[in-house]
Amino acid sequence: MRGGLTADGAGLAGDRVVAVGSTGRVLVAAAARALRGQDCADMGQPGALSRFTGAPEPVRRAAAARAAGRVALTPDQAAEVDAARVARWIVDQYPRRRYPGVVLGSPHGAAAHLAVALGVPWLPAAFETTVHWTRGAVDRPGAALDHGAALAARLVAGNPDVHVRQVHCPASRGALAGATVSLAVRWQRLPAAYARFLADRVEPGAPLLLLRDARTWPVHDLGLGHSFQAGSPASGLEPVDFHPESHALRQVLRSVGGEGSHWEPPEFHAPQGYAEHGVEPGFELAVRAWAGRRGHRLHRVLFHRAESLSAAVADLYRAWLRRAGKTGDRLVVECGRLLDPWQVLRAGLVPYWCENATRRAVDAVEWWLAGSEPFSSVDVLPESPGMRSPALAGLPQWLAVAAFGRRRRALDRTAARGYPVTVVPTRRATEVLRAQPYDLPVPPPLPIATAVEALSDGTGQQGLVVC
16 A cells, blocks of 8 residues: 555545544434444544643643644645545445435434434535644634645545635634644535435435535635635634634633734635535536436525524424334433434434534523423533634533423533543443433334424524425
8 A cells, every 4th residue: 555545545544534423423423323223322522632631732732733644644645645545435434225315415413313313314515634744823714725735636636626725713722722633525517426325225216315514704715626724613703703803812812822912814704605614506407406306306405504403403303203102202412522312312302413522512502491491301411622713602501401400400420520621432422321221112213204394394484494
């Protein structure tokens, strides 16, 4: 094997390219396990900086560099990325059988839960990869852009059917934003592996469901298949908070060893575009064209806030469980990578997924709970981001979420013990949920048409667009 190429010369293996711990990778793994009747007990979460968060900045930056060297690609390897091979690796995660449909699109924990309830795979419209940035700096987005542009050019040269969105966000990536660059590689066409999967493994005429994250963010489009954004909706901050004079930005940069005076993002007043988890128009058009030729109906669900889809799927689960004769009365509030769709299904729980541990995300679940029929039990799994930020929810707010339970109110102590700086592995969610009583048998799969109808009924209150 030469330079990371496989023996057949097909490029880097998919599991080497897709960023370890990225949301999309975790969701594919969790959904595939659930469709095999397995939980996420074997899934870890890299927390390379968690032990160094309180250490002096030189120690932290050295730790970040070592972590990046272990899990990120080298700049030379960016040219060896084969997006088609990544697509094959993704579909190969799923059991080989016929499915009554498929869910595609943006990465979102509720999308994985929805796919599992439907008994179908979830296929992402993009994947994230990280590339080593020697002598990088969290507080120099202009330098990040220069480095990322060269990497993107190499990647796009070998993959003309992708668009690369670079995200420089110390508020969500911490010190690693100065040791690696984060690239969201978004397909502009339907990958050949996806087309084969749909043709061979999806029942004839079965409906397809496309979920699109429609959140916007200022985007600096360089052309040639590469765009750049400073900050991210996942940070819990607003675009204005990434202005050089922002007090919130200065707090974040101080916490990860940067300085606000160095922050000079390119064209801060750039036009709005879909943020990093958006779906490329070419991908959607290709899915629609494929479905039309093969006699499949394509349904689309657009959400302008991550919590909108979370609430809609939680309501859908509750109704689905009750139709199957279960109580639908026990809630688990998952966060980030702390989720386990199979254990949720096995225990007959209602899942609500928070994208992250920000105040905005936790506010949303509180408002949803306040307007919902009470739950007898509420279990809460807050994911520690491994850093401090003014946008994060404090433990009292997480405790307030658990307090909505009428009989059981549980905030996981292990996840809370080192919050927000000590990262716990994905399998911690499995350990917690395994303690829940069994509620078998699992309900029969929910038909996609029924799910679409239920999502459509809740569009006004949930902020979804279903078409």
